[in-house]
Amino acid sequence: MAQVTQLLKGILQGCILSILSGGEMYGYKIVEDLKSYGFDDIHEATVYPILTRLNKQGILAFDKRPSELGPPRKYYRLTQEGKKELEIFSSTWNNISKIVDTMLKENSL
Amino acid sequence: MRKLTKKSRWMLYLSIFISSLVVLSALLYFQAAKEKSDYISKAILIIIIIIAVLAVISMIISRLRIRKNTSNLTPAFFETYEQISDKLQGVAMSNLEKKETLSDILDLFLLASKDKRKVADVVGNDIDDFVYQIQQSFGYRSKLVFNILTGIQYSILYLFMMQGVEYLKSNENSFYNVGISISMALYLIPLAFIGIPLITNFIRKNKLGLVIVVPLCILVMFIVFMETMHKYFIDIPWVYTLVEGDFSCIPSLGMLILWLVLLAIASLLKWVQRKVSISKL
Numbered sequence: 001m002a003q004v005t006q007l008l009k010g011i012l013q014g015c016i017l018s019i020l021s022g023g024e025m026y027g028y029k030i031v032e033d034l035k036s037y038g039f040d041d042i043h044e045a046t047v048y049p050i051l052t053r054l055n056k057q058g059i060l061a062f063d064k065r066p067s068e069l070g071p072p073r074k075y076y077r078l079t080q081e082g083k084k085e086l087e088i089f090s091s092t093w094n095n096i097s098k099i100v101d102t103m104l105k106e107n108s109l
Numbered sequence: 110m111r112k113l114t115k116k117s118r119w120m121l122y123l124s125i126f127i128s129s130l131v132v133l134s135a136l137l138y139f140q141a142a143k144e145k146s147d148y149i150s151k152a153i154l155i156i157i158i159i160i161a162v163l164a165v166i167s168m169i170i171s172r173l174r175i176r177k178n179t180s181n182l183t184p185a186f187f188e189t190y191e192q193i194s195d196k197l198q199g200v201a202m203s204n205l206e207k208k209e210t211l212s213d214i215l216d217l218f219l220l221a222s223k224d225k226r227k228v229a230d231v232v233g234n235d236i237d238d239f240v241y242q243i244q245q246s247f248g249y250r251s252k253l254v255f256n257i258l259t260g261i262q263y264s265i266l267y268l269f270m271m272q273g274v275e276y277l278k279s280n281e282n283s284f285y286n287v288g289i290s291i292s293m294a295l296y297l298i299p300l301a302f303i304g305i306p307l308i309t310n311f312i313r314k315n316k317l318g319l320v321i322v323v324p325l326c327i328l329v330m331f332i333v334f335m336e337t338m339h340k341y342f343i344d345i346p347w348v349y350t351l352v353e354g355d356f357s358c359i360p361s362l363g364m365l366i367l368w369l370v371l372l373a374i375a376s377l378l379k380w381v382q383r384k385v386s387i388s389k390l
Contacts, residue, residue: 027213028220044217045232045239049246052210056248056387069219070178071212 012042013050014089017078020060021086024077027051051076059085117172117191123317124168128161153277178215185228186218189236192315196240199313201249201259210243240313248387252306255382260302261375265368267297268358285362288355295351296331300324 012034019025019033027048034042054060059082067073078086135157139150175194179187193214197207221231232239249255271289281287304327311319335352342348359365 026216028217043231043233044221045242048213048217049239049242052243052246053387056246067216067219069181069216069223071216073216074213 009050010089011093012039012046013054014086014093015039016047016050016054017059017082017086017089020076020078020082024063024075026073026075030076054082057081117175119317120195121165121168121172123321124165127321128165131161132158150278153274179218181222182215182218183222183225186222186231189228189232190215190218192236193232193240195315196236196313197243199309199311200240200244201252201255201309202244202247206247237314248383255379256306257302258375258379258382259305260298262372263301263305264298265372265375267301268294269368271297272357272359285357285360285364288357291351291354291356292335294356294358295335296328299331300327303327 015034015037016030019030025033027044030051031042031044031047034047051060055062055076058079060076061079062074062076064072064074135154139154175191179190182190190211194211197210200207202210217231268289271293272284272287275289276284276287279287304323307323308320311317311323338348339352343352359368
């Protein structure tokens with residue numbers, strides 16, 4: 001079960017990087033985007049620690065801008081390292097999905 | 110204006126109670142020592158009272174600040190925000206990181222409140238796990254090493270404080286000649302290594318009653334231990350030294366520098382530990 005969780009976290013991280021490759025975005029909007037792609041069970045409490053960790057690892061950077069609601073809002077963007085990380089995720093994911101697709105086709109009833 | 114929640118009121122009463130206890134203890138101590146006429150003792154007493162009053166004022170200000178910043182939150186989000194804020198106080202993160210995290214969460218909750226979402230949809234059902242995940246994302250992982258290093262830092266600060274107070278009370282010309290009782294160090298060191306980690310853990314878990322119980326338990330155990338030693342084993346030379354002896358933890362400038370270096374090394378190791386944790390995330 002722990003391995004499944006780790007796998008999902010890895011995939012989620014790749015998806016966040018993919019969303020941010022389209023331009024900078026704040027945490028709440030990233031979750032909305034993830035939901036719109038079908039990650040219905042994902043909530044902010046899952047995504048926020050990932051964003052913090054990626055920022056600490058130098059994969060994401062952020063700018064703080066004033067918000068109409070209250071405290072300044074963080075807009076995240078990919079760093080050079082983040083772009084490399086996305087390329088690695090993308091190629092790994094393509095390989096894995098090809099292997100899994102092939103296996104499922106060949107073994108399907 | 111939003112009313113204070115039950116928990117805020119409880120924390121306010123608790124801070125007033127603890128501060129009163131500290132002032133009362135100081136008053137009793139100086140009265141028992143018959144040093145009331147002593148100028149330095151009066152000054153120390155006044156400082157203790159000022160610190161106790163400032164502690165209560167800072168508690169009131171922090172609660173008022175939370176209320177001011179969160180006026181647009183729905184009651185459910187406000188209660189959760191307050192819970193997270195309190196739990197973060199017991200987490201091994203710097204004040205700046207806690208402030209930054211709370212600011213991010215407040216923005217998140219304001220957006221969610223505006224969209225009329227439910228709390229569980231945003232933070233899930235396990236707030237403890239959410240706070241734990243935040244702590245991990247900042248690179249704080251090994252509690253044992255962190256607590257040992259924090260214990261070392263607190264111990265050094267306690268010893269400095271004790272020697273400072275003894276110096277102010279004594280007529281010694283040199284700070285380095287002042288001795289502190291070995292028995293008091295025997296109380297403060299377990300407090301630094303065991304008491305502080307337990308207290309922060311209970312703050313995080315919102316078990317505020319235990320926050321008072323822990324230091325009191327250590328104090329009771331200390332008194333029982335010392336009384337037993339005094340009554341039955343005082344004839345043994347090392348026990349006599351333990352109960353009645355004193356020592357100067359800072360006997361020279363060189364030793365003072367050594368303590369400060371140790372303090373700096375503990376801070377440095379905590380920083381390295383975090384960097385290593387982040388790289389392993």
